[in-house]
Amino acid sequence: MPRYALLILPAFNRVYADSSVRLTRSELAVFGARGLRAELSGSEEHVFGGVPYVTFETAAPLAERDVALLSNLSSVYALFGVEGEGEEPLLRPLPVRPLDRLSSDLITIQKYAGKTNEHFTKLLLNVTALASAKGLGERLSVFDPLCGRGTTLNQALMYGYDAYGLDVDAKDFEAYTGFIKTWLRNKRLKHTAETVPVRRERALAGRRLNVTFGTSKEAVKAGDVQHLAVVNGDTLRSREFFKPRSFDLVVTDAPYGVQHGSKGGSGLSRSPLELLRRAVPIWAELLRPGGAMGIAWNTYGGKREELAAVLTAAGLEVVDYPDFEHWVDQAIVRDVIVASKPA
Known part of the structure; x- marks a missing residue:
């Protein structure tokens, strides 16, 4: 053999x-x-x-x-x-031929406390995409509803996907906005980028960064562009910012409840499960049929069986995957769970 x-x-x-x-x-x-x-x-x-x-x-x-x-x-x-x-x-x-179409410093250049390891982010995106009907190779639309400073978004862009994110932390939103605009300028990629207010019923609901770019001027002229949008807002209001059935994948690294709390519109919780119980049904509505949802979480904050029940109650089918549990530090043992949405 x-x-x-x-x-x-x-x-x-x-x-x-x-x-x-x-x-x-x-x-x-x-x-x-x-x-x-x-x-x-x-x-x-x-x-x-x-x-x-x-x-x-x-x-x-x-x-x-x-x-x-x-x-x-x-x-x-x-x-x-x-x-x-x-x-x-x-x-x-x-001869290896990865999907990567952008410079690797898009993934590696950002350094900050609490950043998810880039290799793990790529793993989470990979196994979630492989659980979807489209698989890993096709052009996908990826949503990270707890995007922080954009590690998952950047990996999706690296693959040539369209990336969408949402996070309640205004400092993270500002940091990522500044980073991606500077990176695009430094790489001299043809792009447009604007930050606009988002209003609902005349009240300010959040801010939104909208970016469109291509790898070359010729690509832009031909319509070969990627889209990035990031909203500074509450993930429990995701339906107010994005339409149902908009995304092929929902991929997120849930707050661990140790270094940073789980924010979900009702203050801080040390367990991510309470946030996920409220948020997963909303995120599931944003998935297209045949799409998949991948979540990484701290097992000290909830058992796999509990999270599987949350996903199942939202109409998703939990995928039988091998062991991805691994030790991060004395307060965090991280694992991955993936579920697909019936086509």
Whole structure:
């Protein structure tokens, strides 16, 4: 059987790096079950030349399409075909073709306390997209209803998707607005960007950043543009800012209730479950049929069974995924749950 090896991308976050091999194997299992045409088996960790790899076998050689899909695994630096046996086999590099269409500093340049690890954000987006009817490769519309300073939005833009976000924190809204406008100018990308007030019944309901850009002037002229919109407002009022059935994916990293509280219109709560019980039915209305919702949360703030019940009550079907639980710090053990909306 053909054998392959994934070289793990070094993570700047030491704690996340300790879990990266196991999380890569779990993510690879999702890719194998929901994306690859070749049947995948035998995933395990190997060390070649003192460097960790994740190896796996397939029933048939990987086609070009499968190699392109695997190029988007969140913690993978390179993909090799393994030739020979023993501890020093020949590793033949395969040409990777990730979806990325923008400069990587869109993801890495922002540094601030509480920022979600970029590799994990990509993992969460990947496994949510693979649970949707469209999959990972198509042009998608992504909504993060607790977007903070835009890590998920930036990863969606990197893939060529349209990105929409909402957050109640005015400082985060201002910080992200300033960042994305500066980044677009520095990259000299053809774009328009404006911040406008949002009013409902003559009262100010929030502010909205609207951005349209293309990777080149020629792309803009041809209509090949991406859209970004971010609202500074309460996530429980999401229906007031976005139309039902607007998004292919809802992807969010729920507040952990430790470093920052769970804001949902009624003050702070140490448990994200109360916020999610109120917000998930609203977010589900914004999903298109065949779409998917992916949520990362702190397991100390609620059990998987409780969150699954919230998603099911909102008319979604929880997807049976492998283990993504991992330790972040003494107060946070993070996990992922994904559910799809029936087509």
